[in-house]
Amino acid sequence: MEIKKILDGTTLTVQIIGRLDASNAQELTNELNASLDGVKDLIFDFANLKYIASAGLRSLLMAQKRMNKQGSMKLCHVDETVMEVLEMTGFADLMTIE
Amino acid sequence: MEKLTIEATVENLAEVTEYITSSLEEKDCSMKIIMQMELVIEEIFVNVASYAYRPYIGLVTVTKEFSDNPRAITISFIDSGIAYNPLAHEDPDTNAAIEDRDIGGLGIFLVKKNVNEISYERSNGQNILTMKKLF
Numbered sequence: 001m002e003i004k005k006i007l008d009g010t011t012l013t014v015q016i017i018g019r020l021d022a023s024n025a026q027e028l029t030n031e032l033n034a035s036l037d038g039v040k041d042l043i044f045d046f047a048n049l050k051y052i053a054s055a056g057l058r059s060l061l062m063a064q065k066r067m068n069k070q071g072s073m074k075l076c077h078v079d080e081t082v083m084e085v086l087e088m089t090g091f092a093d094l095m096t097i098e
Numbered sequence: 099m100e101k102l103t104i105e106a107t108v109e110n111l112a113e114v115t116e117y118i119t120s121s122l123e124e125k126d127c128s129m130k131i132i133m134q135m136e137l138v139i140e141e142i143f144v145n146v147a148s149y150a151y152r153p154y155i156g157l158v159t160v161t162k163e164f165s166d167n168p169r170a171i172t173i174s175f176i177d178s179g180i181a182y183n184p185l186a187h188e189d190p191d192t193n194a195a196i197e198d199r200d201i202g203g204l205g206i207f208l209v210k211k212n213v214n215e216i217s218y219e220r221s222n223g224q225n226i227l228t229m230k231k232l233f
Contacts, residue, residue: 022108022144051133053140054205061199068196081133088211089204090192 003031010040010071017048020056029059036063040071047077052085064095074098099163106147106158106177114160115139118173121162122233125169131233134212135171141205142175142184142227150179150225170214174228182225183218184209 001024004015012035020028036042042063060075067073074096078086086092102117104110115136122132146158159176184206191198192207210216215230 021111021140023111051136053137053144054201054208055144057204058201061196061201064196081130085137085208088192088208089190090194093193094196094199 001027003028005031005035007035007039010038011043012036012039012041013043013045015045015048019051020049020059021051021053022055025053025055025059028056029062032059032063032066036066036070039067042067042071042073044073044075045077046075046079046082049082050079052082054089057085057089057091060091060095072096099161101159101161103157103159105155106143106150106179107155108144108147111140111143111147114143114158117160118162118171121164122171125164125233127233131231135231138209138212138229138231139173141209142229145184145205146175146177146179146225149182150177168232170230170232172228172230174226176224176226178224181220183220184227185216185218 001016001018001020004017006013016028064073076098078097083092086097102114104114118135118139119132122135143158150156156177156179161174163172165172187203187206189207190200190203213229213231217228219226
């Protein structure tokens with residue numbers, strides 16, 4: 001997995017490239033914890049995310065809970081395989097997906 | 099039936115996944131099914147690696163067996179760690195509001211959603227979780 005961050009004013013776009021699984025979900029959480037101060041809009045660009053497991057969902061849930069307090073969060077360019085997991089778990093209803 | 103016995107550590111996840119998915123690829127299984135099996139293997143294996151022998155490291159045996167008409171793979175995860183039946187968990191409420199969302203149980207829930215049959219057995223001090231997936 002590779003994480004790319006682009007901060008534009010108070011909008012942070014996070015691209016996740018590869019797989020978000022038990023081996024690297026904590027890395028994403030750490031990365032977000034270090035970057036979200038002052039961010040109002042968090043955008044996850046999942047165009048290149050091919051796989052997500054429950055550990056990755058945990059990271060997304062933590063991010064969503066935090067952004068509910070300080071702004072907004074959305075997921076965009078969600079791949080079909082990842083979308084299925086989000087739908088199965090009800091996450092698709094909890095999160096804004098474009 | 100073929101089997102692989104390996105230390106239950108998260109670092110070995112890729113090897114266990116490859117052990118199962120390489121066979122599915124040989125059988126021209128669809129990418130969709132392979133991705134679903136990857137998810138199943140990760141959730142189960144990481145669970146065993148994280149909890150079964152904590153704080154020690156133990157072994158897990160993964161078995162695979164194929165059947166025809168209909169085509170299916172049956173895999174089992176066998177460990178000698180603490181007794182743990184993942185199927186005894188209640189399914190998470192997938193309609194709960196975000197504040198009430200608890201991540202616990204989501205992994206096994208995804209497993210159940212992605213296989214056709216699943217069963218747990220505790221026998222001779224071993225946890226045996228068996229899953230069947232049609233493909």
